[in-house]
Amino acid sequence: MLRQYELVERVLDYDPDADEALLNRAYVYTVQKHGSQKRASGDPYFSHPVEVAGLMTDLQLDQETIITALLHDTVEDTLATIEDIEANFGGDVARLVDGVTKLSKIEAMPEDERAAENLRKFLLAMSEDIRVLLVKLADRLHNMRTLHFIKNPEKRRRIARETMDIYAPLAERVGMYEYMREMQFLAFEQLEPEAFKTITGRLEQIRKQDGGQVDAIALAIKQSLAEAGLNVEVSGREKHPFSIWKKMAERHVSFEQVTDIMAFRVITESEADCYAALGNLHTTWQFIPGKFKDYLSTPKNNGYRSLHTSLIYENSMRVEVQIRTREMHQTNEFGLAAHWAYKQGDRPDGAVGWLRDLIEIVDASHDAEELLEHTRMAIYQDRIFAFSPKGALHQLPKGSTPVDFAFAVHTDLGAQTVGAKVNGRHMPLRTPLNNGDVVEIIKSKKAVPQLSWLGFVVTGKARAAIRRSVRLKERAEVAEIGSKLFDEIAARVPAKIGKKAIKAAVKRLELEDEEALMYAIGAAKIEDRDVMEALVPGCTADMDESEDWSSQERAISIKGLTPGVAFQLAECCHPVPGDRIVGLRKQGEGVEVHAIDCFELASGIDADWLDLSWGQKSKGAVGRIRATLYDRPGALAEMAGIFGQNMANIRMLTLSQTEHPFGVYEVDLEVQDIAHLTRILSALRASDAVAQAERI
Known part of the structure; x- marks a missing residue:
């Protein structure tokens, strides 16, 4: 210490x-x-x-x-x-x-x-x-x-x-x-x-058996460059164990099959000498095509500058060579810290671009899992270089698409993307980009990010922005449903409801604003009775239970059960009165009630089967439907109106999929019986806003 x-x-x-x-x-x-x-x-x-x-x-x-x-x-x-x-x-x-x-x-x-x-x-x-x-x-x-x-x-x-x-x-x-x-x-x-133990052990064996081979190769490189009139320093080493292991995993090869375990570094006096040294090495030894990288003319985002090449040395041995100046070497090893002159107010270039992207990801991520996923994507992937039509250079992770490129340029451009040209040709948005591609983004102010893009984008910034946009769109659509349902709730209150009453209700319900209230109603996160009470305190005190459908307790009775035996309606098939039903009783558990055609019953569940039927007064069961709506304004509100007209209370609404021009929703509805649910499905199928409706 x-x-x-x-x-x-x-x-x-x-x-x-x-x-x-x-x-x-x-x-x-x-x-x-x-x-x-x-x-x-x-x-x-x-x-x-x-x-x-x-x-x-x-x-x-x-x-x-x-x-x-x-x-x-x-x-x-x-x-x-x-x-x-x-x-x-x-x-x-x-x-x-x-x-x-x-x-x-x-x-x-x-x-x-x-x-x-x-x-x-x-x-x-x-x-x-x-x-x-x-x-x-x-x-x-x-x-x-x-x-x-x-x-x-x-x-x-x-x-x-x-x-x-x-x-x-x-x-x-x-x-x-x-x-x-x-x-x-x-x-x-x-x-x-x-x-770790295996690779470090093999490297130790190589060091003992190479007979000074690393030093011999370094000397040969230095002598070749000296004969060309270049004053250089050359050092050699084995690659790091993690680097070797990563290469083995990526290429699916054994340690013996990793050919470029040795790496050599050439330190020159000037940038011009870097290119001169490269030319000498390529004429002295055969270089491996596809292994040359010029980070002098196109540095990495972090400021890294060097020439990388791989050569075939004697006996078909492959070696990697990095060529740089001493100043570049110092910067490459310690990066931002190497030229940090904070007292003079000099901030290194290139340190803020990717950092701004990370901060956008922080703002856009919905929860802990998303934040960690998007951040790892943003900071730990191999890079490619792509250009805008005006020549601006953008570094992206390998496998990036035009959508990733658009979001890298600017979040608004990514959100408005409708198409792309790669090297002058129209290409699908899911096309992986290659090094040196020129990408032109075609945009429209009316466009919005599509959920389906998550299937091919690779950057954390793009994924975070798409998810945020989809969530906001879904929230707006659910709030639209809530607004329509709110009108029905307000009509049952013994007073004329204005902005003042709504503002007071928002405060009483401890919500952020009016939009949050509409969203809570549309997403069935709040009961009708609670909304009415918040609008006009005391108005529900004398309300007859039949006036408040949302607050009715389920009155489900099942025939064929021993009195007092606990039961629950199965979540997999959502049986409602009118369905033929069967009970499953597992050891030490209550009875689970399934519709007779439930797929779960065919999976060989180890349980006793009970022949059951609905009681006469059964009501308030929850049925689940899947509705495919056209992706256009007012479609969700029209579906909500159908539910309201048919006196069906929404228990849960989820946007499960979007694929232009459709949005697929799963809805849990509190219904009286199978006939009630069938009428709702028929009304949905008759609507111009609904492409398809079915019971799940």
Whole structure:
């Protein structure tokens, strides 16, 4: 662990103007606050933030970042507050610490929700100041280095999985490849211990048996380039175990079949020398077609620049060679942090584009599962390059389609997409794009994202935007139904209902606004009686039960059951009075009532069969129907009107599928009997708004 004076000296070596007293105070503060706390390794807890601060000094970051690293766990793990941090170290440090700190209120959430909320807060803070990410990555890297001290294997695997899915990709996206590789190495060891052991064992054998082969190849490359008049440095190494394992999995090959295990790096003096070295290598050794990548003319989003090629060396050995300048190498290994000059106000280019996309995903994601899925898509996929007709370059994940391209350009363009030209030719929207494709998006202001696009888009930004649009459209349509039902409810209230009464009702029902009220009614999330009472308090006190169909208790009686035996109507077939029914009684459970033609009955259920029939007073059963509506304004309202005219209460309404020009809905209706349900289906089939209606 770094001592106090060692840490301060490190900072002063590269930043003589740093506030030495403030750095000392931050070191003492974290030691005092963490006190006698211990890590799983048995070391004092404060050793962790000190080591994280040490990693930040390796990157020569400003003093605010160093102090943030020292204090990053104090709010989460001690009695310190953000207000304390601000009072002692200033507003900027307090904001950075808050960005890195996890929310305490999420500790009671389920694991996925907790991870998603952490990620959501972290991404939002990171969008305001990228130094939050730099501290967080160093924090995670040090935690991974000490992960083996945690005794619980499940906890180790959970942390390793989160590192592999979120933090290693984030390190890659800001160009911090050194961090990324070490995180992947340590996470791989926990997640795939057998594969890790096998691959590292094979690499050790290669090192013992190669007889200095790596050094010999590096020397041959250097000599060839020296003869061409180029002054270069050449180094060689085996590829990392995780990189080899990933290649084995992608290509479905064994370790022996992975031919390019060795990689060599050529460091030149200038960019022109990079291309000269490439030409020399390609004329000296045969290069492998399809393996050349020029990241000098088209850098990666994270600023990575290098030439990549693969050569066939002696004895048909394949080797990968990367060619770059020294400045490029420094940037490539430590990315954004390598040229972070925050005090001068210089923010690195390219650090905000993909970050803006991530923030859009945060805003558009509906729940924890979606947020994690979309974020992983956004930060961890191989890239292709595609161009707009005006020559603007866009990097996209491999497998992206014109719809992904449109959303990458702008969310509004993606939403208005109706067609696309790829390299001047009209192509289907589901067409995968290739490197170098020129994509022209055809749009219409009347267009909306289609649910079917989720079947082929691959970017997290596109998926999040499509899902959000579909949800908003569905909500608007359900609210339209609710508005029509509201008119019927209001007509039963002994008063004229105006805007004032509706506003008061919204407040009494603790809803956001009038639209939320209509949605709640349309989605059957609120009873008619509750709406009436909210509109005119006290109006339902003397109401006869028969006046309030929605509040009637189900009066289902079944013949053939022993008195007092519990039963329930099966969810799979939704039997209603008039159906021929049968009962299934399982050991230790009540009786489940099925329609005689239910598919579940043919699945060989281990239960006693009972011959049952409906009682005379049975009413209020729920039948389920599927209605295919034309996708046009007013269609849902017309269907709701049919239900209202036939005195059928909506218990549940779900949009199950959209495929232009149709929307398919599943509806649970409270009906009197089979004849009542049949009349409703007949009325639906007679409607111009309905393409098809059937009972499920």
